[in-house]
Amino acid sequence: MRGLWLENNQINLRDDLAIPSNFDEALIKVRLAGICGTDLEMVKGYYPFTGVPGHEFVGEVVAVPAGASQGWVGRRVVGEINAVCGSCEQCRDGRPTHCEQRSVLGILNRGGVFAEYVSLPLENLQLVPEAVSDDAAVFAEPLAAALEIQQQVQIRPNDRVLVIGAGRLGQLIAQSLALTGCGLGVVARHEAQQHLLASRGIRILAEAEVQTWRWDVVVEATGAISGLALAKRALRPRGTLVLKSTYKGEVSLNLSPFVVDEVTVVGSRCGPFAPALRLLELGLVDTRPLISARFELKDGLAAFAEAARLGMMKVLVQCS
C-alpha cells in the first residue's frame, strides 16, 4: 500500500508498504488524517520512531477479527490511539491510556494513519455519528485531548481561565473551555490565531495584558518555556496550571514559587473520544475554520512541509 514512512528522521512516500495484518485487530481504510504538532516533532527527530506516522484520523472498517460482529464493516470510525495490554497495574486500576505496555498509533511501536490502511484493536474504535462529517471527525483525537483538561480539572463557571497558545490544539482547548461559561482569555500571538478566536467571540489578550497572580486556571499550550513562565506569573496562589504540551529536553526552573504559592500543576495528555464526538455532533465545536490546507496522500511530503509553516492550523491528508 501507499503511505508515508519515517526512519532516521527522514520521511518518505512509499508505495511498497505491507497492509497491516494483525488478525486480532480491525483493519481500517483511512479516509482522512490530520497532521499534529507531535508528528512534526517526530520528523524533526524529537522522538525516535520508525514506521508510518500519524494518529489523527477518520476511516472505514474493512475487516474485523474472526468472531467479531460483521456489523462494524463499512462503518465510519475514529480511534483511541493507545492500544493496551489490559493486565498491567495501570490497566487494572482503570488508567488504560497509561498502560505500561501500551503501543501508541503512529507514535510508539505501532504504525499510524498516513497510509491507505491502518489496524487497531476493535475496542479502540468509536463509531462516528452520521451528522459528523469526515472533516469534523478527523478532529476527534485532538478535541479529546483538549477535553482531557476538564476530565482532570473541574472548571467552575465562575473561574478565570487563561489559555496560553492558540495553535492547533490551543484553538480546540479555547473552544471547549468557552462552553463552560468560565471567564476565558487566550494569549494568541499570530493574527490568524486571533482571527479564529475572535470569530468565536473569545477574548484575546496580549502577553503584556496578562495580570499577575490573577487567573484561577492557566493552560499552557505553547510548549515553550516562555509560555510556562507567563503561565506561572498569571496564576493566582493555589491556582491550577495545566501543562498541555511537552517541553524539549531539560528545562531550567525555579520551583520555589510553585511551593510558596501552593500551585497545582497538572500534566495532561490523551482524552476521552465519546464527549469529543458528542460536541462535534452537536455542532458546539467548529473545526471547519481550523483547516488550513488539504493534500492527497501522494503529496503527503508537501502536506508536512505546509504544516510546518508558521501560523498554519490543521493540514489534512486524504488517504483514500
Next chain:
Amino acid sequence: MRGLWLENNQINLRDDLAIPSNFDEALIKVRLAGICGTDLEMVKGYYPFTGVPGHEFVGEVVAVPAGASQGWVGRRVVGEINAVCGSCEQCRDGRPTHCEQRSVLGILNRGGVFAEYVSLPLENLQLVPEAVSDDAAVFAEPLAAALEIQQQVQIRPNDRVLVIGAGRLGQLIAQSLALTGCGLGVVARHEAQQHLLASRGIRILAEAEVQTWRWDVVVEATGAISGLALAKRALRPRGTLVLKSTYKGEVSLNLSPFVVDEVTVVGSRCGPFAPALRLLELGLVDTRPLISARFELKDGLAAFAEAARLGMMKVLVQCS
C-alpha cells in the same frame, strides 16, 4: 530585650533590642521557640532577612491592643505566622496565607521569636489547650504545615503514600499521614530518623526498594533534586506529587514525563493551626522524641550550631 539578630547573614546575640511596640498587635512573652530548616537557610543567606529570626513558638500574652478583651492576657498561645492585610484579592478570596502584602513572622518584614518578646495581630493567635505542654505546642506550626498536605490533597485510606525525607518536617508528615490509615512508606536515610519512624510502627524503605510507577501520592520533603527525581519515579501515572520543600535556585528538569504520565504536582506551605493543636491535645502526634536538644536564649548561637549538625531533629530555645 535579649534576642538573636540576623543581619548580612550574620547571626548575633544582642541584649539591646527594643521590645516590639505595635499598639495594634498583641505582645507575647516567648516561652519556647523551635529552630526550623528555614531558619538555618536564612542564616546561610538563602533568604535576605534582617531582624530577629524564628517562627515556631509558644508564648504567653502580656498585652493586647486597646479595646481588645483582657481575657487574652496571661494565656498561652501559638501563632499563625502570616500577618495579612485583609483587603487584597487573595485575602478577600479566602487565601489569607497568600496575602499579597503579608509579613511573615521571622521570615519577611516582621521580627520573629528568638527573643524575649514578639508581637502578632490578635487574630493570628490560637489558645493552647491545657493538656498540650509547651514542648508539644512549639510544634504547632510545623505540624500545621504537615497537615496542609491533607488540606490540599485528599488522602484516601486505600492510597499508597510515600514520604521521601524524614527530617524535622518529614517526621511530622509521616506521623500525621499514618493517622489516615493509608499504606504509608517513608524513605529515611539516617539511622536516627529510621529509629523514630520504627518506634511509631511506620514502614521504612531504602531508596533501592522504592518501586517505579507505584505510589498514589508521593510527598517530597528533602528539598534535594535527587529526592524530586526519586519522587517522580515512584509516582504512578495520574498520581499526586506534593512538594513540601523549596529547592535552592534553578532546577534542571525534564517536564515531559510529568505531562505524559499526567502527574499532578502540588506545592504545599503553611497549614492550619487548629487541627494541629487538636492532634497534639489528643496525643495522636508525639513530638517528645523529636526534641534533640534544648538551649537557653543566651546560648542561642550554640543552639543554631547544634541544629545545623547532620541528623539533628528539633532544637528548642527557652526564651523566657
